[in-house]
Amino acid sequence: MKDFLRVAWIVMRKDFTVEMRSREIVYTTVFFAASCVLVFAFALVREGRPLEDAAAGILWIAIAFAGTLGLGRTFERERHTETLRALMLAPSDRPAIYVGKLLGMLALLAVVEAVLVPMVGLLFHAPFLASPFWMLALLATGTLGFASVGTLFAAMLVRARSRDVLLPVLLYPITIPVIIAGVRGTAALLQSTPDEPMARFWTALLIFFDVVFVTLSLWTFEPLMTES
């Protein structure tokens, strides 16, 4: 277990160092997410009044779109240099590589969300800080659910010719339950009186999805990554 976590940490730290050198993925992902929110703001805010209940959906759509872009770029970098093969040759359990890449993805999405949440809050008059603990819990569990499946699929598709098209086509149907739970839970917190029991219910559901998705991803990563 110690070796597993050590390798995951090394991979995540490498991804972080590489990204700090180029800043390519973080800039493009944040810019793309912010653009999405702005477009929705232009469409759904009339005379300073946003469409009711739109904020939660827009937040999660922007997270999903930006996450897909980030996933594609992260693994494109490994594909371009074929370094994913070198990672697969490491003398550790291969799922440790998956966990390392997943941690890197979560860190990226945390940065994106740190920009998105206040932006959506401002443009759509959404009180995200009314119930900060449950908001954070929903974001954390929802992001983990989305990124766990996304990391697996992005790694799996790294050698596919149509990977840019296939990733969203495969990812969105599978992660729809996560997005729905995230949207409903967030919407419950954005009401004039935050509905915390409802947010707790959706968070519990997201935790269930997380356990299922992470377990399945760890289980299938090695066979999927061996070119059979």
Next chain:
Amino acid sequence: MRRAGRGAGTAGVSFDFDRVVVDDVSRHFGRRKALNRISLTCRAGEIVGLLGPNGAGKSTLLSILSTLVAPSTGKVLYGDRTADDGGPALRARLGLLGHDLYLYPELTARENLVFFARLFGLRETSSLVTEALTRANLADRADDAVSGFSRGMRQRLALERALLHQPRLLLLDEPFTGLDDASGQALVARLKGLRDRGSIVIVATHDLDLAEGLLDRLVVLRNGRLLPVAPSSASLRDRYRDTIQAVAPNASTTDGQRGAP
């Protein structure tokens, strides 16, 4: 030879083998047969040359030996264990230098080697990496990003990456690409040193001049099949040419050898 205490740390599991047996291995990509019933044995202290025209299946065979690609049929034995049995402990004894060099261009030469050394659980990482950079003649560029390196410099660095953990089985795909004469000769000397210390080295190359005198055994592939190599004292280039010209396109034999190397 690396000093004791620097070896690959794979949760304390050790795995050693003195031969690699490719047993009736075929590999299909869709309808295309990249390898067709290949059987081959490589022993410790041996440098095996894998020659053949482009598309013969050399890189596919190296990928299978490296455990990255599974054979469609047949099996590869490392000692008496398969890749599935060996797992991480086996990978700790494999080194691969592929067409692509498996280096991160954004990182410096030192950072690349440190990353892979840590990934392999090596100890004394700092001194190990400094020695490797010196051997690669990159000590003065150690803190430069790899993206600014020439192909030859990257090749030397990638070779050190593949050798950091002192693999038992070293798989090299076109290792002389981009190397100048001096670097090529240094690589030849390095590979002979590895052989003398009991490693199994398999080299796929088109550089017959540098491979001359390096190889203990010649294996020739064409269209995914092994061709029989006749024993001869002729030059490597002549033996290769004769093998390619003498045999019908679909010929194959076990081990690709008619007799002595």
